[in-house]
Amino acid sequence: MPGAPRDVPAVPVVPPARSSRVSPGEELRTRALPGVTLTVRSRPPARAGLPPALYVHGLGGSSQNWSALMERLAGTVDGEALDLPGFGDAPPPEDGDYSVTGQARVVIRHLDASGRGPVHLVGNSLGGAVATRVAAVRPDLVRTLTLVSPALPELRPQRTAVPTALLALPGVASLFARMTRDWTPERRTREVLALCYGDPSRVTPEGFAAAVAEYERRLELPYFWDAMARSARGVVDAYTLGGQHSLWRQAERVLAPTLLVYGVRDQLVSIRMARRASKAFRDARLLTLLEAGHVAMMEDPDAVARAFRDLLADTATTSERSAPPRG
Template identity: 75%
Template sequence: MSSTELPSVPPTSVLPKVASVRVAEGERLRSVGLPGVTLTVRSRPPAREGLEPALFVHGLGGSSQNWSALMAGLDGAVASEAVDLPGFGDSPPPDDGNYSITAHARAVIRYLDASARGPVHLFGNSLGGAVSTRVAAVRPDLVRTLTLVSPALPELRVQRTAIPTGLAGLPGVTALFSRLTREWTVEQRVRGVLALCYGDPGRVSPEAFRHAVEELDRRLQLPYFWDALTRSTRGLLSAYTLGGQHGLWRQAERVLAPTLLIYGGRDQLVGFRMAQRAGRAFRDSRLLTLPDAGHVAMMEYPETVAAAFRELLAETADAKPGG
């Protein structure tokens, strides 16, 4: 199962006047209008000309900020961009209210087609891992390599710690949860998210914790915050029930791109046991397991994840004709 990742930044158009979008040093934000959706794209200026493009897709409840540390760690290796999926981060809801895996994948494909950046090195975490798997399966021309961090692919035996996240997709549950937790402070909510997503929440600095609190406080003011979260959870659960060629595991088998799979031993949301199954499903895969990592290894161990991707990059470069 996927999880609510670290709180993300809401659209500036609906924020209080005192609020501002956090942009890390060296990053830029821009808004891209596409048919049916408007996406906010976070980027880092390429360290030099000629770098191959990379695109990063966040998990449920997260934002492009979830990739900032890894993007910085890959300066000089790729030209990095990260998208806020519709309804998350600084992107408004989709025009049609569709938060299915297919709809999120369609948004990513539309952006790649419109920007003409493909094929890209595509990264996905959790929900974003499921979305990226679908993109790589249906549009292999857009994906040079695929890196998945705790991808939310169907599990027969879901971990007990992941059950509350799945229940959020059921009708009425989110509204009930909102009422039951109305007295919770934003700090309490963030601590709960960190405890669920990190192998060791103590790795989060006081400054990062403060930023997370500020961002969640802004997100909770959005009229569509819970709706986007609920509908995306429902969309993920619906994708788990699909069979045949539309099933996520079947699509994983269709992926042609060299794939790096990263799993955390302390992940409470995606079973560590799924690493071996994923390694068998993706035909050209290599597996990195991090025993102490949780659900967001690219945030908890960005240097390690960056090093593993650089190895993939070097390996695939050597495999190219004339490489």
Template identity: 80%
Template sequence: MSETESPVAPGAPAVPVVPPSPLPPFGAGERLRTVTLPGATLTVRSRPPAVSDGPAPPPALFVHGLGGSSRNWSPLMALLADAVDGEALDLPGFGDSPPPDDGDHSVTACARVVIRYLDAAARGPVHLFGNSLGGAIVTRVAAVRPDLVRTLTLVSPALPELRPQRTALPTGLLAVPGAVSLFARLTRDWTAEDRTRGLLALCYGDPGRVSPEGFAMAVEEFERRLELPYFWDVMARSTRGVVDAYTLGGQHSLWRQAERVLAPTLLVYGTSDRLVSYRMARRASKAFRDSRLLTLLGTGHVAMMEDPDAVARAFRELLADTLTTSERSATPRG
């Protein structure tokens, strides 16, 4: 694994195109580095842990959803800086990471990339977080490599639904061959502002939570992403990869793999999620053998951006319950 480092300036399936984090203050103090792995190059966002006289906090890894980036986790990473040594990946083809060498954007391929990174970084076992598509990816990681995972936190995980919500179906249709290119042509006159408003309305329970500064930041990032030559192709391949994961049966089924997860698991669902129904929380609670549930009223699909305080509090409770006696005495309570 080779890497270069540079500072960051302050500044169908129910799976969404998630906008970048619309909270500018939460980017301050983070760093980006480029990590080269066999078959993939990743951008990794990190936040140095808060200074403490006690032992170093345990490592954590955050994995975003379809169309998102590591920036989606900046609010939560900032709130947990005294509790974990956090890193967030840009999955291949998203954020600042180029597409994988083999063009494989399946859930299984993404899980292999996460495992490859954890093995190369030698930071495991980690507290592993995932949102939406990232939730499906880290579920697979936890099932096949339990040695790499201390706890699992899933925010609106994209696990198969027999009856997806109507509001999620348009996203699922992106998996149909030719649909993405058709959509790109039909919306070529849409501005980045129009697209960003649409995404916020889809992903947030209350888009009014986004500040004007945060909205401007999201628009700027969307404009940059639209200029990437592989943007639409990655969206099509990634959405198709999730559809394929939804149809797998037997031992490869995401629900069957959820049953294999040994790590203590925090499940986070929003009652106003237009992409993953909060009704799935009951099934998820039964599937993950050691789970606890946080249901957030009025919250949508990206709770770690909409209500990071509530997610941070729930994770701290999970962390406190799973630490050893010596670790517990040294861990700050937020």
């Protein structure tokens, strides 16, 4: 992977004062690696011996984004969800590197250190770009790849995605923070849900209250806006890379069977990209959800879980057919 600039962190590297919500049956633990501290959310598998899975969230998200899907897949895989550096309960990286390449290095470092690979790797949005890069450069770590609205380069992004991309510009994040300092956590949460969900009314009152509490917690973090701005810059920078480091070129190198999930109502990643992605990944399956937006694993976790199980079943069948005869 190409080298990334080593920025000096703009804020002290300190853990959050308050932890995020842990759903019943989940565990949250800290994992210290050289130069970075991660938090790992997990749910004990339904039985021993299940294959490992790793979930990677998107820009502004956290491991909580995978709770609903992890619960539904507890009988299928032994799942873990990461808080990438600077998000969820994980403090910023010591080198200030929020690039897609830097985040991919973190995922690879975690998998190498844990010895859980190869895993069924699942990513959403920014996490989808990170997962694509991991699968391309370390195929030994990835059994299958599932991408929910992956942030792969678009020549003409939707107008609704432009404000998020503008966070990458110097000073825009701090300007937005000042302009919205009088917004209540409820309003901030509604704005995020309206952008990410195909139908925000599907969020339950309990889910909305939990999202508000999490937003309040994150706003207390001194590095919140810095992490958002640098991560957005990392996505934009990844879009401009050409040659062998292009995300589309790396998608073509992925060997793992791949499930692509797109929401027709996605305001951040255009449904138009589904066809291109289906052609780029050599062994791809496509799930299109008519009512979903950018976070299908939260909006319709049952549909995503069914497609994921089908992917694993197809992969197992293919492996059995290609296995040499015994005896």
